[in-house]
Amino acid sequence: MKTVAAESALLTEREQLPGPVGFVPTMGYLHEGHLSLVRAARRDCASVVVSIFANPTQFAPDEDLATYPRDIERDKTLLQAENVDLVWIPTEEMMYPAGFQTWVTVENLTKHLEGAHRPTHFQGVTTIVSKLFNAVRPDRAYFGQKDAQQAVVIKQMVRDLNYPIHIEVCPIVREPDGLAMSSRNTYLDQGQRQAALSLSRGLFKAREAFREGLRDAEALRSIVVDRIKEEDLAEIEYVSCAHPEKLTELSGEVDRCLLSLAVYVGDTRLIDNVLLE
């Protein structure tokens, strides 16, 4: 496994890699969710490239960029164990030098869900993913269903900007008790960790009701809301029942939907979702 920082070094190493090249962009502090993406890339592709970069432009000024957990040495050890070929760890100065002024923006899909509550987030995401795609030139790229809207937005960007890159979206990886894996779970104390279980439990309860025939969007949302409200430490930002591709909020009877949420547990903002179909 080679590790590079400078883009010039990345380009040199990239040229040596046999295709198809699979790419997993990450913000580091890797967990089993990231590793499931790496394993999918390893299974599908001749070469696997991983980037580690906590992208500042997808954090708002009041968000947790400064405290976002980092452990590059541990990340490298984990990636080495997965037989990754090339790891790119650029610095903020490399990615956003003085005078930087170019943005990639997906317009409509980013107005909903996370985008409604984090208005500058997706511009940061699509810009950095575009930058990483341009430098790495992968054949396939791997994203997690945990960030459901991100996956939909990236697919739209790839289609609109003619990237010849296949986007693979891999299932959410959860802790044994159901909590969706997230680098931010490390922020939770014991009581918060317990309260955070209400997110997946609420979603699973709604999924169970959907399987038993419940189809009313408001009723599905209410099951989730009611379960989370049992926890004093949890504060709902939104619970949404949306069209899985258009991301527009649904009402009345639904055939398929993305049931998703953002909830604060203490100061920690957690997201989770289930796809019902």
Place this chain on the structure above:
Amino acid sequence: MKTVAAESALLTEREQLPGPVGFVPTMGYLHEGHLSLVRAARRDCASVVVSIFANPTQFAPDEDLATYPRDIERDKTLLQAENVDLVWIPTEEMMYPAGFQTWVTVENLTKHLEGAHRPTHFQGVTTIVSKLFNAVRPDRAYFGQKDAQQAVVIKQMVRDLNYPIHIEVCPIVREPDGLAMSSRNTYLDQGQRQAALSLSRGLFKAREAFREGLRDAEALRSIVVDRIKEEDLAEIEYVSCAHPEKLTELSGEVDRCLLSLAVYVGDTRLIDNVLLE
């Protein structure tokens, strides 16, 4: 020379091309200016790709997209004669299908000069060039100095978005009497064609004065303005003396500058420039 329309056909043909690959994006109705770019690419690169696409998103609703001159068969004959390897002629429906919603935007550089008078123009340019770059994946791309601001904006986009593509800017090609080559020159009647000479004559007069030691930005602009004002058929939109890379307007004494202009001759909007240094 192969000609393709669908992106899938382009990708297949692209894979067969030996590198380095040179790319010349055009809007068609080719003239000696375009062909000078093709020749530069042919000189530098193992393979040459040309695209022909009159990009609707860089025209404002009141601009001349509908009447923009087209002659694909003549274009293909000209490109064949230059030993081009691959010509991509996508349709509008391919490039902007229903639901298209992703834009590439360069912020600061596009506020000046052309961008000040055509506020949506450069977003269209950078978006289509980004799309073409992603599909063609060239090693080198060729642009004309005629669109001086475009060249500066594309270079910024390439730097900011990590495209591993060298941008080559080639000199303006002029008619024997000095008029800068442009597909839009075909709009001019005989009297307008004569009046249009004032653009290059004004710029050359200022260049002569610069060579003789004149360094005052306002005086340089005035030479151009005064010459163009001699023509009743010409109406100035702007005459600018700007920093060649930052594109900010200059005043007082200048070492180097981009002297540029946009002038209406009848309904035809013409641009031209000289770099003074």
